[in-house]
Amino acid sequence: MRAFEYLSPKTLEAASAAVRTAPEGARIIAGGQDLLGELKERIATPGRVVSLKAVPGLRGIREESGSLRIGALATVQEVAESPLVREKAPALAEAATSVGTPQIRALGTVGGNLCQRPRCWYYRLADFPCLKKGGGTCFAVEGDSRYHAILGGGPCHIVHPSDLAVALVALDASVEVVGAKGRRTIPIADLYALPAVDASRETTLAPDEIVAEVSVPAGARSAFRKFREKLSLDFAVVAAAVALGPKGPRVALGGVAPVPWRSREAEAALGAKPVTAESAAAAATAALAPAKPLKNNRYKVPLACAVLRRTILAAAGVADPGPPAPPATPAPTKKAGEDF
Amino acid sequence: MPEARTPKKPRRARGTKSAVHLLLRVNGEDREVTTAPHRTLLETLREDLGLTGTKHGCELGECGTCTVLVDGQPILSCLALSADYEGREITTVEGMADGAQLHPLQETFADLGAAQCGYCTPGFLLTAKALLEEKPSPSREEIREALAGNLCRCTGYLKIYEAVEQAAARMREEGPRGGR
Structure with missing residues (x-):
């Protein structure tokens, strides 16, 4: 780790100012579960680290006029175990349960989970000067792309690592952030932008803006499912969240795109009608129709299709009749030795 | 400076x-x-x-x-x-032992051979201690979940699970002792 100055201000406004005025760059630390890895690998080399531990009022989970209000410093474990979240936003509780290990859930926070940096192995190694680190290449294009994006990729092909964000996009949550210009509230989908906008970052926040609170409309039927290679601890290979709220179905996918991916195609396919096994399968197929896999991740297309179909059925409480006939994906133009 | x-x-x-x-x-x-x-x-x-x-x-x-x-x-x-x-x-x-008196988990880990190379053992002991303080009678599944963040490359976990179960039984019989 590069040496840094450590500050622990007592308000979010002061924390934001401490970031703004740092002469050699600054990073916010909440639970530190993502930041410490970046500091150790020297992907992040701030001259100042600003801790939120002394800022009061950022921790609780409460219900207020039809919404769950979750403080940015609420831990992932608190969200997973909260009876309120389990009852009123089950997809979020399921997503939180799937994060990391008990130790990581104990320290990892909601705000930190939403703002965590990608796990792309080229990004995480200082030796690869990738687009995200200001270099000129996305190494996944020619390299090993088995865990990379199949939707929304380019010029950088990371997948967004947050499970909570996927659930929150489906649940139509909004995020309150604090910065130099005061407070503003944005829909969670607007917290993220594709690498085509700016490959160096995943969020739309200004450097001195800090997530303060997440607000989740309560009561929609919802579900979250995640496919991972290792059950005890893993990021999603593919995740899906579905909410069936009063404004119609909302569908989000994780592990497939550089942002938590909202699928309007799937939402349109489901429409306002009650979910059936057939409509779930059709919606899942529609969601993956625009997929553009890289060299090594074509497997993610049928995988995401299956995970999404099951998630839709789980959200609607419809029994799973088993997989339908495989979707008609275009035959890959496969070259010898190319497939993973 | x-x-x-x-x-x-x-x-x-x-x-x-x-x-x-x-x-x-x-x-x-x-x-x-x-x-x-x-x-x-x-x-x-x-x-x-x-x-x-x-x-x-x-x-x-x-x-x-x-x-x-x-x-x-x-x-x-x-x-x-x-x-x-x-x-x-x-x-x-x-901080687990009370003077020379080992924590029941330390005793059962030793008794059952739940430690082989021993490198992961401090982490397992503390995670298991937290579990038993919250749940004095955890099921095997609850033990597996609680210990999911601790890797052991020697034991195959079975002896660790058994040691936690045996320590839980001892602690239920004897009441809390040792450690903090």
């Missing part, structure tokens, strides 16, 4: 890039430490306080061997900055 000299009033958890003055509570004792702000809790425990029972493992949050308890909850000391843990109750494996 004038700020680096011992200030008249301790400036806790603030300071320069070279030093922060911290008051940490470890295994029931208050410990004063002057250390670098970028020290992890693991480094501070091992190098500033000489508590080498806590082990360096992957440094990434995947192996659990650096697990310590903070306010009774298992956390990864390699992913924590020491400066963030002032005023919290930190327990390391050195």
